[in-house]
Amino acid sequence: MFIDLIQSATNRGDLQRLFKLMLTREEHSAINGRVAIAKALIEGKESQREIATRLGVSIATVTRGSNNLKSMNDGERDFLMQAIQAVNNE
Structure with a gap:
């Protein structure tokens, strides 16, 4: 349902x-924090x-982001990298 709602938006605004x-x-x-962590990783x-300090988040938060990236298959990781x-x- 949420994806459908997002797709209904016709422009950035x-x-x-x-x-x-x-x-x-x-x-x-x-x-936004998750995106910044993924980008930095x-x-x-x-x-x-260093990422945790710069972004003002806990090291555990960055570690969870790192573990999430490690759990992705190559296609998912490539998709995320291209999107970032x-x-x-822009």
């Missing part, structure tokens, strides 16, 4: 408004401890 209406500030912040330029790179290029 509608999608932003939809997320604002459906997610609390904490949930929005948590999602994929880039591989910092240690987990696409956002970097």
Whole structure:
């Protein structure tokens, strides 16, 4: 149902408004944090401890993100990497 709701958004503004209406500030912040952690882990330029310090999250949060990346198959990891790179290029 949530995926259908997201697909109903026809532009970025509608999608932003939809997320604002459906997610609390904490949930929005948590999602942004997960993206930042995944991006940093994929880039591989910092240690987990450095990522945690820079982003102001616990090392356990970064470790969970790292474990999540490790549990992905190659196709899932490639998809995520491409999506993050696409956002970097905007």
